Amino acid sequence: MPKFEPVLSRNWNDPEILSVKRYESKGGYAASRKALTTMSPDQVVDLVKASELRGRGGAGFPTGLKWSFLPKDRKETFMCVNGDESEPATFNNRYLVEKDPHQFIEGILIGCFATRASTAYVYLRFEYIKAIKILEQAIAEARAAGHLGKNIYGSGFDLEIWCHRGAGAYICGEETGLIESLEGKRGWPRIKPPFPAIEGAFRKPTVVNNIETLACVPHIVERGADWFKSMGTPKSYGPKLYTISGQVNKQVCVELPLGVTTNQLIEEHGGGVWKGRKAKAAIPGGISMGLLTKDEFDVPLDFEEIRKTGCLGLGTAAVTVLDETTRIIDYLYNTSRFFAHESCGQCTPCREGTGWLYKTIKRIRDGGGRIEDLDLMNHLANNMGITPGTTICGLADGAAWPIKNAIAKYRPELEQFIRENVNPAARIAPVQEAISAGRSPLPSNTSMFVPGIGIAKSATS
């Protein structure tokens, strides 16, 4: 295999790259010029299809295919760029915007040209104040330099890019939640169909793409689909930004071909597990994905292989390492608290289920757990999400997955924890326990009215 040459992050060490001049001097905006002046939109779509670029936002949906779902006879199209990046431990989008904004703008330009969208909205996470400033400055410069605006490069194509800052909700990263939020509404995901390609922002055909997905596009235009497919593993091609965080010595964002292993990331880029400890597990791509046990650290981190380990997928390729001292119950406590906090609250299974799971895990962690709680949680988790078809969006799947996955992979540890950590103060109230067991909550010597029987001595059974 030829030595891997980073492209997405190639300019990250150059602070001057924020200026459009510098970016142009390094060959920037050549790809967009090539696309707009020598190619037709459909040729760009075909090229991206041929590259088999898959969305980097989490779901891994083929980008060219997504673009081709737009109705042929559409009059107006919107591009929504998803920079909500709220999946815990993920920060590759932030690096892309803060460290090389023009690469990303060039990606938007080509993506919009391909989809004939003359308005693009970049939806950035609430907390990304620095990124917003850099991006707005870069957009202004790109506009002044003729890369945005009317009749770009004399091609007849117009494009304006607007930045929209979120208000701090994970759910606004879900594509239809993002669109609702962009429209000024509460970020409640919409039912599908219709998919955004048919009816999206302002009820017009809309493409939602992740920042990194679009950042790949200029390089595909410049170097071709074969170059792109020369990297990665089958069905998962191209370069990918991996972030490594958690209990490692170095928390970094690195560009590597798709399909590296967790071991490689920890050892070659993360500087090994911290404090000289051993790793216990790793989250492959944001906390909604579940856990890889240390025995699964040599599974390629790509769109396909990782699913075979029982994880939800590659997600955002944000790898978080747990060292050998970390308790699974603490990991579950954090994940379940996050999702209970972030569920938008529309769908009954997600709204109630995330809260229920969090309360149960908290009780177990406090020393009030029962073995049967694990089965109960499994049952709840198996019945929430778009996988069983019981919710509108995938947040519920992401909330359920870490729990199902941990119970499957670490049940002995969890059972041992429950047996060994008994705190009477955390136990279930006897009345609750009695009700849920179908017993009378009243003391055994009280009389109660039993329908059909009349006054009866309370049964304790």
Place this chain on the structure above:
Amino acid sequence: MATIIIDGQSFELPEGAKFNAIQAAKHFGIDIPYYCWHPALSVVANCRMCEIEVGTKDPATGEIKMLPRLVPGCQTPARDGTVLVTESAKVLEHRKNIMELLLINHPLDCPVCDQAGECGLQDYSYEHGRAAHRFVEERNVKPKKEVSDLIVLNQDRCIMCTRCVRFTREIPGTAELHVMRRGDHGEIAIFPDQPVDNPLAGNVVDLCPVGALLDKDFLHNQRVWFLSKHDGVCTGCSTGCNISVEENAGKVWRHKPRHNPYVNDYWICDEGRYGYKAANSPTLLGGNYVLEGKDHHGVPTDRFVKRLNETLTTRILDKQSVLGILSPYLSVEEAFAAAQWLASLTNRVELALGPVPVRGEDLTFAPDKTKGRSGDTSFIVPRPFTISAEKAPNRAGVEMMLDHFGKGAVPFEKALESVASHPIVIVFGGSPDESWIEADQVAALRKAEVLVLFDTTINPLADVADFVAGIASFAEKSGTYVNRDRRLQRFEAALPPREGVWPLLDLIAIVSGDGKAPIRSQEILKAAARVVPGLAKVEDGLVPELGLNLDSKDQPIPDAGFQDDWTLANVSTV
């Protein structure tokens, strides 16, 4: 012809129907439970109660392909070849799960909850739930809040279906309600000092499937299972909204809307909703009175009739003429019987229309499909709702009688001018409003030598009339009204006539002395239809459930008659 397969059985969809799976199944008698969906609101599919198994049948091969996951019925269009499975083990298990989830943070306070007896949670727990639930954690506790002077929100009972929120956005367009916070801490809320006070506000209480939004006017007054429901028509304006008049122990306790896509869709306005109070008013006339000297004396009906007839006969033998005034609050039958009786007294009779109250301008709420949430809303039929400026139920119907028996609808003001030439004035009232007549109008009428009044309330005209007969109120009579769109609609009596008072139809039969005169409104309508041209379409005195368009043929509405489960829950009465 589109064929759909539900639980293995094939059904033909009606022509032109744009149904979702719930509507389609219901059309063929199969219930799919739901909460958040409402036939007139945008589809959000958030309660997840209506999930079923969905598939398609290949028309060529006949092969059925089912989707691997459950799908909400509300967002599933019923098309040719759609396959629905509503009772599989998977579906039933899912319903149990949803019921359990909806109840984990719901207080078990049914004994003190007004919704008990017509509650979506109670009904579905019984039909689809689990006997016990597995939740052993602390419940979330949420505050109770006032969202208007008339509506209270018990937030801890809310199931976040957002029906109320969507209603205020999509029907009146006022958007007072919204959701705040996320997850299981979400709450329905108003903005500070912006209560839900639009003219249709009360509908949010009907829409709420649980005891979260409750009407303070009704709160803790009655247990719903003690109420008897009677199909009524609102008398508040000429729209003629279809209502359910709900009564117990001799009093009407509330009005609720009944669905009629040709008239009021699923809604009523607050004025009509609280218009029930007039039925219990202490100022209703309690009998028959004769003016002697300066005072009215109550007399039993037989003596009242005797004296009235004596007076009228002498006067009429004296060749005196009669002015008859028919109020737009009379039913078609009452107006017919009254006009017929007047015409039978003498041929020197002039008929006129009573005062028609008009306030403001017509107010139309036209739902805009594009204002709702995005989604496949193809099965929603947005229908406008109008509150009419004309505040009487039956001007059109009474005018029909005036046309037939008299010289058309002589307006009230004109009639007042002609009192001088008519020594006998006979007024048929019926307005629930005691101030229906102005002092100068009373004075003008009082110029008559004999002034007879049939009315429901103690009012300024009753104070001076020579003969005053109390008659059944709007809630105590049955009959038909003709609304602004010339739709004939039937309403049933909710209460028996008050002690000492007869329905007008009975009273006219007694006064006219015809022992065989019909007193049932259906028979009178049948008789009227034989002679009054405007009523020619009425067959056998019967009126279809959704009313009868007297002028033209109705556009067929395939989803007509789909009563939302939660607007007018079917309470089994004890």
